[in-house]
Amino acid sequence: MDSVVQLQRQLVDYTVQLFNEGFLDDQFNQLQQLQDESNPDFVVEVVTLFFEDSERLLDELAKALEQQSVDYTKIDAHVHQLKGSSSSIGAQRVQKVCIGFRNFCEERNIEGAKNVCIK
Amino acid sequence: MAITGDSRSQFHVLAVDDSLIDRKLIERLLKTSSYQVTTVDSGSKALKFLGFQEDEQSNTDTPFGSPNNHQEVEVNLIITDYCMPGMTGYDLLKKVKESSSLRNIPVVIMSSENVPSRITRCLEEGAEEFFLKPVRLSDLNRLKPHMMKTKIKNQKQEDDQEELKISEIQSDEQQQPVQPPSPQPQPESQPQPQPPPPALLLQHNNNKRKAMEEGLSPDRTRPRYNGIPTMV
Numbered sequence: 001m002d003s004v005v006q007l008q009r010q011l012v013d014y015t016v017q018l019f020n021e022g023f024l025d026d027q028f029n030q031l032q033q034l035q036d037e038s039n040p041d042f043v044v045e046v047v048t049l050f051f052e053d054s055e056r057l058l059d060e061l062a063k064a065l066e067q068q069s070v071d072y073t074k075i076d077a078h079v080h081q082l083k084g085s086s087s088s089i090g091a092q093r094v095q096k097v098c099i100g101f102r103n104f105c106e107e108r109n110i111e112g113a114k115n116v117c118i119k
Numbered sequence: 120m121a122i123t124g125d126s127r128s129q130f131h132v133l134a135v136d137d138s139l140i141d142r143k144l145i146e147r148l149l150k151t152s153s154y155q156v157t158t159v160d161s162g163s164k165a166l167k168f169l170g171f172q173e174d175e176q177s178n179t180d181t182p183f184g185s186p187n188n189h190q191e192v193e194v195n196l197i198i199t200d201y202c203m204p205g206m207t208g209y210d211l212l213k214k215v216k217e218s219s220s221l222r223n224i225p226v227v228i229m230s231s232e233n234v235p236s237r238i239t240r241c242l243e244e245g246a247e248e249f250f251l252k253p254v255r256l257s258d259l260n261r262l263k264p265h266m267m268k269t270k271i272k273n274q275k276q277e278d279d280q281e282e283l284k285i286s287e288i289q290s291d292e293q294q295q296p297v298q299p300p301s302p303q304p305q306p307e308s309q310p311q312p313q314p315p316p317p318a319l320l321l322q323h324n325n326n327k328r329k330a331m332e333e334g335l336s337p338d339r340t341r342p343r344y345n346g347i348p349t350m351v
Contacts, residue, residue: 088140
């Protein structure tokens with residue numbers, strides 16, 4: 001019993017920390033509000049989906065940036081998706097990074113873009 | 120008034136978004152607000168679901184897991200993402216508004232990008248609302264009035280048809296509020312001798328007969344419908 005309570009407390013603390021550091025924003029709260037007894041795993045499901053989706057997108061991005069001639073339209077599409085899904089779940093930091101990434105792409109700054117990917 | 124089936128008491132929303140995460144989110148938001156939801160991942164699938172063909176189609180074998188499959192798939196609102204590959208939300212909006220069978224369905228557009236010209240264009244094309252993503256629970260409160268409008272319109276049409284059927288068979292007890300006071304209560308049970316022809320024709324016959332009995336002018340169909348409470 002105690003350990004569960006402890007874990008819960010740790011989870012709350014960790015989440016608060018993420019909020020404070022700007023990793024998460026209010027949209028994450030919205031997600032949590034949508035979770036209830038009839039849908040107890042909603043947040044987990046969505047976040048998991050996000051991780052899977054992001055992984056795929058980042059792979060695509062890395063590949064695209066390695067090409068001889070970089071297809072910026074494709075890259076833009078991928079980043080747009082990533083930005084969209086991160087904002088939908090409240091992953092604020094990721095979202096902001098995406099915006100920066102897009103700027104690099106607009107300036108055709110490949111090095112800058114690659115650095116973002118690494119981050 | 121007779122209520123046919125429990126689809127009337129719930130609103131059915133069709134959500135269109137190519138992003139799985141956004142689909143999940145909007146589905147949860149809508150279900151939390153007690154709407155029935157069907158999600159699809161493209162505009163073309165949405166049109167298919169709506170039975171969009173030139174004729175008024177009814178899709179009884181829809182593969183979309185739609186909860187209610189009455190004779191027609193009734194959708195009370197379409198909410199769609201703007202940026203989608205292939206058919207954008209704007210294209211979908213246009214197709215819906217150009218269709219005689221679908222144009223009454225309110226359409227809401229969602230977008231992650233705040234582009235005023237885009238918003239204006241969508242609203243001008245007939246979108247009821249434009250939501251910026253991420254969509255929140257509070258945004259959904261703006262949906263209800265639009266859905267209510269269509270419901271009332273549809274219900275009124277259906278109630279009118281019910282009304283025609285009822286008056287064929289029954290007395291005019293239900294129509295008391297509108298009837299000018301007649302000297303005696305009409306023992307108006309007129310069991311129709313003929314097999315049920317088109318309701319409209321019967322109504323006309325009814326009127327004539329009654330009119331002759333009551334000595335009133337026969338063309339009084341319109342006033343019948345006033346004062347009949349419509350269900351909300």
